[in-house]
Amino acid sequence: MKAEEVLKLVKDKDVKFIRLWFTDILGQVKSFSITDAELEGALKNGMGFDGSSITGYQNIEESDMIALPDPSTFRILPWRPQEKAVGRMICDVLTPDRKPYEGDPRYVFKRAVKRANDLGFDHFYLGPELEFFYFKNSESTEVLDKGGYFDLTTLDVASDLRRDTVFALEEMGINIEYSHHEVGPSQHEIDMRYTDALKMADDVITYRVVVKEIAQKHGAYATFMPKPLFGENGSGMHTHQSLFKGDKNAFFSESDEANLSDTAKKFIAGQLRHAKEMSSIFAQWVNSYKRLVPGYEAPVYIAWSRRNRSALIRVPEYHPGKANATRAEFRSPDPACNPYLTFAVMLHAGLDGIEKKYDLPGSVEENLYHLTSEERKEMGVESLPDSLGEAIAVTAKSELVRKALGEHVFTRFIALKKKEWEKYRIQVTRHELDEYLSIL
Numbered sequence: 001m002k003a004e005e006v007l008k009l010v011k012d013k014d015v016k017f018i019r020l021w022f023t024d025i026l027g028q029v030k031s032f033s034i035t036d037a038e039l040e041g042a043l044k045n046g047m048g049f050d051g052s053s054i055t056g057y058q059n060i061e062e063s064d065m066i067a068l069p070d071p072s073t074f075r076i077l078p079w080r081p082q083e084k085a086v087g088r089m090i091c092d093v094l095t096p097d098r099k100p101y102e103g104d105p106r107y108v109f110k111r112a113v114k115r116a117n118d119l120g121f122d123h124f125y126l127g128p129e130l131e132f133f134y135f136k137n138s139e140s141t142e143v144l145d146k147g148g149y150f151d152l153t154t155l156d157v158a159s160d161l162r163r164d165t166v167f168a169l170e171e172m173g174i175n176i177e178y179s180h181h182e183v184g185p186s187q188h189e190i191d192m193r194y195t196d197a198l199k200m201a202d203d204v205i206t207y208r209v210v211v212k213e214i215a216q217k218h219g220a221y222a223t224f225m226p227k228p229l230f231g232e233n234g235s236g237m238h239t240h241q242s243l244f245k246g247d248k249n250a251f252f253s254e255s256d257e258a259n260l261s262d263t264a265k266k267f268i269a270g271q272l273r274h275a276k277e278m279s280s281i282f283a284q285w286v287n288s289y290k291r292l293v294p295g296y297e298a299p300v301y302i303a304w305s306r307r308n309r310s311a312l313i314r315v316p317e318y319h320p321g322k323a324n325a326t327r328a329e330f331r332s333p334d335p336a337c338n339p340y341l342t343f344a345v346m347l348h349a350g351l352d353g354i355e356k357k358y359d360l361p362g363s364v365e366e367n368l369y370h371l372t373s374e375e376r377k378e379m380g381v382e383s384l385p386d387s388l389g390e391a392i393a394v395t396a397k398s399e400l401v402r403k404a405l406g407e408h409v410f411t412r413f414i415a416l417k418k419k420e421w422e423k424y425r426i427q428v429t430r431h432e433l434d435e436y437l438s439i440l
Contacts, residue, residue: 003043006074006089010036013076016084020047020067021205022091023105025056025413026284027338029205032067033086042069046094056412057103065101067091073202078171079213090202102408105340106201112344112404113197115351116243123244124347127194127327128204130335131235132211133228134158134186138221141228143186158188158220165190165214172210174203184232194240197343204237204339226283226334227290234291234298237335240316241346242327243267252318252326258306258363259318259326265360268304268313268328270353271346272361275302275312275332277398278349279384280391280417281405282333282342286424289387291334294369299331302382303364310368312384332384341405341413348404389421 001009010018017033020042024030032049034042045066052063069089080086093104100107116124136142144158162179169176175193182189190211192203208224215222227234243250243263251264260268271278283292291298305311314329333342352358364381371379385391392414395401402410 001072001074003071006043006071006087007040009074009076010039010087013085014083015076015087018042018069018074018087018089019077020069020089020091022067022093023205023338023340024054025103025105025338025341025409025416027105027205027336027340028055029209030054043071046091046098051093051101051103056409056416057101064096066094066096066098068094075172075206078168079210079217090205102406103412105338105409106198108405108409109198109201109340109344111406112347116347119351119354120245121243121250122246124197125194125240125242125244125327126197126200126343127192127240128200128333128335128339129189129191129236129238129240130204130207130224131182131187131189131237132222132224132335133184133235134161134188134215135221135223135228138223143229144220145181146185158186161215161218161220162188162190164218165211168210168214169207172206174206182233182235184229184234187233187235194242197347201339201343208335224335226285226288226336228287235335236291236298236331237333237337238329238331239333239343239346240327240329241350242324243350244324247324249324249326251328252323254323258315259323260315263354264315264326264328266353266358267350268315268353269358269360270349270351270356271313271328271330272302272304273353273358274345274349274398274400276382276385276391276394277401278342278345278395279332280388280395281345281401281413282330282337283384283391284337284388284417285334286388286420288334288336289385289391292332292384300384301364301368301376302384303368303379304328304360305363305365308363308365308367311364315363341409345401345404348400352400387421388417389425392417392421 019031019033021031046068049065050063051058051065069091073090075088077086093101095101134144166176177191177193179190211222253261292300299312303311304313306315396414
């Protein structure tokens with residue numbers, strides 16, 4: 001959609017307010033509204049705002065920023081009144097001299113996609129699978145149902161909730177493939193159809209807002225917190241990825257046993273080699289590492305496989321005539337990450353593998369959870385960091401992540417996450433009091 005089409009649609013559909021969205025460094029959506037009278041000027045010149053109040057953005061003495069709406073992202077919000085309707089556009093953030101702002105996560109991802117384009121790849125396709133929980137409210141973890149994976153029973157009281165969410169997502173221009181109950185009680189998944197990289201990152205941001213808005217309309221609360229329930233599976237964001245040259249899948253090879261091209265093998269090798277360094281980006285919260293433990297279907301072991309879901313990267317088996325479906329599924333990200341930064345480091349790691357010709361280790365088809373630590377060590381299989389503290393220490397030394405994020409985002413992200421870890425580390429938890437107070 002172009003600027004003039006947005007202006008016409010706003011007039012035809014009686015849109016009175018337009019919300020301008022962008023994200024802070026942690027992936028939290030920031031928004032302010034303009035009226036239809038301001039829209040033409042906003043599309044042409046952008047709208048100014050104070051960047052010093054946005055997490056990870058500017059210092060107060062250099063705080064002026066411009067939000068320039070991307071007209072291709074215009075949608076009418078389906079959960080708002082249709083009379084005097086409300087529209088939405090996602091923005092690029094610019095400096096006062098109208099250059100891309102280096103602290104804008106969307107710009108970080110655009111740079112990564114440009115690198116892929118410069119290497120001859122026309123498309124980086126992504127298909128993330130976001131899981132989430134429905135609770136009675138935001139004050140507790142009281143579940144709505146006790147259903148399990150793919151359940152279709154009266155236990156799954158969220159069927160209507162998911163149904164309305166799918167309708168709203170489709171009205172927001174997001175194509176949906178599946179929706180179903182997940183493994184945990186009150187845990188659900190709605191899968192988006194794969195699409196080009198930047199649109200998908202925008203769609204992930206939109207998806208999270210839509211899921212929460214529709215849940216609220218139904219009197220429930222939706223959360224993308226990675227591990228809200230002790231003893232149950234956490235929520236992941238398994239991400240399917242492939243590179244295309246024109247309409248040809250650069251990951252497919254008919255002659256290879258696993259139907260993986262040399263490009264695909266080097267791409268996967270790059271992600272495996274840099275997985276520890278990327279961990280604090282795709283699992284960016286203290287709570288993320290409560291999910292990344294063995295035994296709950298969360299992949300913590302740095303290996304790849306064709307069938308084995310305990311590995312970090314899975315290559316779904318090839319079906320004849322489905323060359324374009326050949327892809328690598330990166331299984332460790334969680335749905336609370338910043339998708340722009342996560343997809344950026346994933347892409348840079350894969351491209352490093354291609355450019356530097358990394359060798360792909362052999363696949364691991366055994367269930368890694370059933371092996372001892374000695375057996376995994378013998379096979380050369382390492383693990384992701386155990387905590388945010390460990391993860392951020394590894395990231396802080398990473399040249400790849402520094403290059404991917406840029407100096408501005410890299411230094412601020414590290415500082416924010418160190419602060420989060422220190423704040424958590426000094427807490428005295430309920431578990432410690434229950435375990436030790438009466439005996440020590």
